Amino acid sequence: xxxxxxxxxxxxxxxxxxxxxxxxxxxxxxxxxxxxxxxxxxxxxxxxxxxxxxxxxxxxxxxxxxxxxxxxxxxxxxxxxxxxxxxxxxxxxxxxxxxxxxxxxxxxxxxxxxxxxxxxxxxxxxxxxxxxxxxxxxxxxxxxxxxxxxxxxxxxxxxxxxxxxxxxxxxxxxxxxxxxxxxxxxxxxxxxxxxxxxxxxxxxxxxxxxxxxxxxxxxxxxxxxxxxxxxxxxxxxxxxxxxxxxxxxxxxxxxxxxxxxxxxxxxxxxxxxxxxxxxxxxxxxxxxxxxxxxxxxxxxxxxxxxxxxxxxxx
Amino acid sequence: xxxxxxxxxxxxxxxxxxxxxxxxxxxxxxxxxxxxxxxxxxxxxxxxxxxxxxxxxxxxxxxxxxxxxxxxxxxxxxxxxxxxxxxxxxxxxxxxxxxxxxxxxxx
Ligand SMILES: [Cu+2]
Numbered sequence: 001x002x003x004x005x006x007x008x009x010x011x012x013x014x015x016x017x018x019x020x021x022x023x024x025x026x027x028x029x030x031x032x033x034x035x036x037x038x039x040x041x042x043x044x045x046x047x048x049x050x051x052x053x054x055x056x057x058x059x060x061x062x063x064x065x066x067x068x069x070x071x072x073x074x075x076x077x078x079x080x081x082x083x084x085x086x087x088x089x090x091x092x093x094x095x096x097x098x099x100x101x102x103x104x105x106x107x108x109x110x111x112x113x114x115x116x117x118x119x120x121x122x123x124x125x126x127x128x129x130x131x132x133x134x135x136x137x138x139x140x141x142x143x144x145x146x147x148x149x150x151x152x153x154x155x156x157x158x159x160x161x162x163x164x165x166x167x168x169x170x171x172x173x174x175x176x177x178x179x180x181x182x183x184x185x186x187x188x189x190x191x192x193x194x195x196x197x198x199x200x201x202x203x204x205x206x207x208x209x210x211x212x213x214x215x216x217x218x219x220x221x222x223x224x225x226x227x228x229x230x231x232x233x234x235x236x237x238x239x240x241x242x243x244x245x246x247x248x249x250x251x252x253x254x255x256x257x258x259x260x261x262x263x264x265x266x267x268x269x270x271x272x273x274x275x276x277x278x279x280x281x282x283x284x285x286x287x288x289x290x291x292x293x294x295x296x297x298x299x300x301x302x303x304x305x306x307x308x309x310x311x312x313x314x
Numbered sequence: 315x316x317x318x319x320x321x322x323x324x325x326x327x328x329x330x331x332x333x334x335x336x337x338x339x340x341x342x343x344x345x346x347x348x349x350x351x352x353x354x355x356x357x358x359x360x361x362x363x364x365x366x367x368x369x370x371x372x373x374x375x376x377x378x379x380x381x382x383x384x385x386x387x388x389x390x391x392x393x394x395x396x397x398x399x400x401x402x403x404x405x406x407x408x409x410x411x412x413x414x415x416x417x418x419x420x421x
Pocket of ligand 1: 375408409411
């Protein structure tokens with residue numbers, strides 16, 4: 001959003017719309033020379049080239065299946081649109097990660113509906129839970145479905161395409177007045193998981209709540225996220241992916257690239273621009289013009305990532 | 315309808331006789347959740363008061379006071395009530411959005 005020109009140059013309205021596009025259909029990532037690089041999934045040419053040259057994977061987030069309030073009365077429908085878009089890609093990504101809030105109220109039927117739609121992508125999906133996925137009394141629906149082979153509340157790691165992926169859970173044991181939380185047990189596991197790994201191994205950390213402090217006034221950060229980042233500091237390439245804040249935001253700090261994904265359900269306001277982080281309502285007529293995807297290019301030797309937001313219509 | 319009304323009336327009378335004056339309905343208090351904030355954030359009540367929280371956000375919240383009380387997840391317009399039978403300061407928070415905090419002072 002930064003870098004957009006809002007001047008009256010005849011394209012300003014369109015640019016404003018681009019700034020406000022929201023419905024993420026995911027971000028496609030490619031590994032080139034061991035460095036994850038994100039691409040917009042609608043850019044077929046780029047995606048095809050990336051697929052030809054190496055591994056690609058996709059991130060979707062914050063589907064909130066079951067949400068039916070005015071900001072988007074049909075969150076399941078927009079998730080299906082996202083999956084249709086994924087299916088229309090010219091080259092199939094290797095797998096997908098979902099950074100949490102699959103459901104809105106952790107109901108069995110919501111998990112069923114999410115699964116029914118997401119499975120239409122016919123991709124392997126690696127999940128981490130959002131706080132909305134842990135609302136059932138015994139916190140068992142998420143774990144029974146997605147927790148197999150994971151530790152603790154659902155953390156795990158795996159290797160793909162020469163990259164070490166680590167899924168973290170920062171939505172349990174939240175303390176009054178605090179932010180997201182990883183906890184001592186998970187941090188110890190993480191330190192152990194990374195022990196002995198070559199520093200040239202590209203690392204992708206993914207979790208629901210940002211591991212970096214985005215806006216503590218709204219709880220957008222992780223209390224002990226800094227500890228996790230300490231453990232990956234020595235690695236040459238670290239990419240940190242998350243959801244939760246329903247908007248694109250990124251920064252590069254040393255060898256670490258942080259990137260938040262959009263939601264497939266509803267937008268949330270930019271930090272501090274509204275009384276609360278709750279769903280942002282837009283007029284129905286504008287909704288479809290504001291659906292879109294983000295193409296984010298990570299250029300080495302540049303401090304900022306280049307973002308191109310593309311609306312589906314308008 | 316008439317029969318129902320009469321039965322409700324009977325229950326109300328019985329309750330009024332059984333309960334001490336401090337728990338009369340007039341003393342019961344409400345806290346609303348609006349825009350991820352408990353309002354009022356701090357409330358002073360007498361022993362025996364029932365406080366009812368109502369979530370008016372489009373996002374679910376909870377009301378949790380460690381070791382004291384814990385609501386289920388409150389969806390939009392859901393309510394949770396707790397009757398305070400002991401004096402003291404009850405700090406509480408939303409376990410989903412822990413930056414949301416509140417306090418009930420019972421005297
Ligand atoms: Cu809350």
